[in-house]
Every structure is written in structure tokens, then in C-alpha cells.
Amino acid sequence: MRRDTQLWLAGSIVVAIAVASVVVINQRAQISDQRESLDQQSLLTAELKERSDEAARLRQQETNFALQLKALDAEQARNAASAAADQASQAASEQRAQERQRLEAQIQDLKVQRERLARQTACTQIQTGLRSAERNGDETQTKALQERWNATCTSG
Numbered sequence: 001m002r003r004d005t006q007l008w009l010a011g012s013i014v015v016a017i018a019v020a021s022v023v024v025i026n027q028r029a030q031i032s033d034q035r036e037s038l039d040q041q042s043l044l045t046a047e048l049k050e051r052s053d054e055a056a057r058l059r060q061q062e063t064n065f066a067l068q069l070k071a072l073d074a075e076q077a078r079n080a081a082s083a084a085a086d087q088a089s090q091a092a093s094e095q096r097a098q099e100r101q102r103l104e105a106q107i108q109d110l111k112v113q114r115e116r117l118a119r120q121t122a123c124t125q126i127q128t129g130l131r132s133a134e135r136n137g138d139e140t141q142t143k144a145l146q147e148r149w150n151a152t153c154t155s156g
Contacts, residue, residue: 123153 126149133141
């Protein structure tokens with residue numbers, strides 16, 4: 001029986017080695033699966049980080065574009081205000097030019113009136129002097145005032 005025991009012991013050892021080999025193979029498979037799972041998680045984490053970075057970059061671009069849009073809107077508003085001011089300025093300038101022409105015409109009319117008044121005053125003085133000279137019988141004075149009257153008061 002000893003031989004049977006030895007055979008049985010040898011068979012048990014072979015079975016134990018086979019079981020241990022199966023356990024080791026299963027553990028290696030589990031380790032390999034875990035490594036593969038970790039690699040997939042690492043890849044997924046890296047991909048998620050890339051997507052997060054891309055989303056942050058896109059948000060930053062959106063913010064930049066929004067700021068540029070606000071700047072363009074502000075510039076357009078300034079340009080519109082400037083154009084309105086230019087139109088108002090041009091209208092005011094045209095109005096000032098018309099006012100200037102009106103004032104120049106009035107000044108010219110006043111000069112003509114003043115010259116006419118001065119001439120009328122001079123003529124009145126000449127006429128008064130002429131009548132006085134005629135009453136006094138001063139022919140020289142009368143003749144001089146008559147010539148002055150003709151030169152000053154009979155033309156235009």
C-alpha cells in the first residue's frame with residue numbers, strides 16, 4: 001500500500017500543482033484584465049481631460065468673440081453718434097452760413113441806408129445853407145452851394 005499511497009500522494013501533488021497553475025493563470029488573467037481596465041480608464045481620463053480642455057478653450061474663444069462683438073457694437077454706436085453729430089454739425093454749419101449771408105445782406109442794407117441818410121442830411125444842410133445865402137443875397141455862396149447841391153443831391 002505504500003505504493004498506493006505514494007501514487008495517491010503523487011496524484012494529489014499533480015492535482016495541487018494543476019490547481020495552483022490554474023489559480024496563477026486566472027490571477028494573471030485578472031491582472032491583465034485589471035491592467036487593460038486601468039489602461040482604458042487612463043485613456044478615458046485623458047480623453048475626458050482633452051474634451052474638458054477643448055470645452056474650456058471654446059468657452060474662452062466664445063468670451064473673446066463676445067468681447068469683440070461688444071467692442072464692435074460700441075464702435076458702431078460711436079460711429080453712428082459721430083455720423084449724427086456730423087450731420088448735425090453740417091446742418092448747423094449750413095444754418096450758420098445762411099445766417100452769415102443774411103447778416104451780410106442786412107449789413108449791406110444798413111450801409112446803403114446810412115449812406116442815404118448821410119446824403120439826405122448833407123442835402124438838407126446844403127438846402128438850408130442855400131436858402132440862407134439866397135435870403136442874404138450872397139451870390140458867391142449861393143453859387144457854391146448850388147454846385148455842391150448838384151454834385152451831392154441830384155445824382156442817384
